[in-house]
Amino acid sequence: EAAVTQSPRNKVTVTGGNVTLSCRQTNSHNYMYWYRQDTGHGLRLIHYSYGAGNLQIGDVPDGYKATRTTQEDFFLLLELASPSQTSLYFCASSDDGQGNTGQLYFGEGSKLTVL
Amino acid sequence: QQQVRQSPQSLTVWEGETAILNCSYEDSTFDYFPWYHQFPGESPALLIAIRPVSNKKEDGRFTIFFNKREKKFSLHIADSQPGDSATYFCAASAYNYAQGLTFGLGTRVSVFP
Numbered sequence: 439e440a441a442v443t444q445s446p447r448n449k450v451t452v453t454g455g456n457v458t459l460s461c462r463q464t465n466s467h468n469y470m471y472w473y474r475q476d477t478g479h480g481l482r483l484i485h486y487s488y489g490a491g492n493l494q495i496g497d498v499p500d501g502y503k504a505t506r507t508t509q510e511d512f513f514l515l516l517e518l519a520s521p522s523q524t525s526l527y528f529c530a531s532s533d534d535g536q537g538n539t540g541q542l543y544f545g546e547g548s549k550l551t552v553l
Numbered sequence: 554q555q556q557v558r559q560s561p562q563s564l565t566v567w568e569g570e571t572a573i574l575n576c577s578y579e580d581s582t583f584d585y586f587p588w589y590h591q592f593p594g595e596s597p598a599l600l601i602a603i604r605p606v607s608n609k610k611e612d613g614r615f616t617i618f619f620n621k622r623e624k625k626f627s628l629h630i631a632d633s634q635p636g637d638s639a640t641y642f643c644a645a646s647a648y649n650y651a652q653g654l655t656f657g658l659g660t661r662v663s664v665f666p
Contacts, residue, residue, distance in 0.1 A: 469653075471653050478658065479658065480559075480642060480656045480657060480658040480659050481597065481642065481654075481656040482656075483653045483654075483655075486652070486653050494652070496653065497655075528596060528597070540585050540587070540602075540646060540654070541587070541599045541602075542589075542597075542599070542653075542654060544596035544597050544598070545596060546596055547596055
């Protein structure tokens with residue numbers, strides 16, 4: 439079964455703070471994604487990656503950077519956090535092999551509060 | 554602009570009834586339509602999915618009905634159980650689904666005994 443782990447699970451920072459959310463998947467999936475979940479907005483795609491060193495812009499990228507250092511590791515960076523970035527962040531991965539269903543496997547989520 | 558529209562926002566049914574959740578989409582390149590469910594405090598998980606080659610997909614008590622002409626699809630939960638209480642998200646992606654899924658805003662389903 440797919441395993442996607444995120445850290446930290448909870449983070450509180452102040453406006454202007456620097457935050458890094460980490461995600462590791464151990465299923466040899468090439469595709470990884472960062473979503474944010476907010477009441478009234480559902481799940482929105484921030485950034486995604488096709489593989490190590492690759493980065494693609496999602497639907498709500500403003501204020502976020504991302505880096506994919508290896509096939510397993512995908513990081514989301516908030517260099518100047520703002521209260522509007524208070525949210526629940528999910529990392530996800532999906533496979534790309536034969537018979538690919540496009541199924542997303544989500545991590546446990548990282549709750550970020552920006553004061 | 555919401556590319557995948559979902560309704561209702563919330564739904565309450567009694568145990569044993571059929572819950573019906575609706576979604577519509579605009580992008581004609583979308584050809585993969587999954588439903589995810591999310592229980593409180595947990596992450597979303599795939600429930601059932603359909604491709605336009607068929608207009609119906611069943612998995613136990615869960616059925617997707619798909620109407621390509623009208624760009625609509627729905628999830629029917631038959632014989633609803635209290636354990637089905639969760640938030641359900643419809644989603645869609647193009648054949649190159651590596652670009653990720655576009656989700657609807659979710660339907661909060663409550664099933665009362």
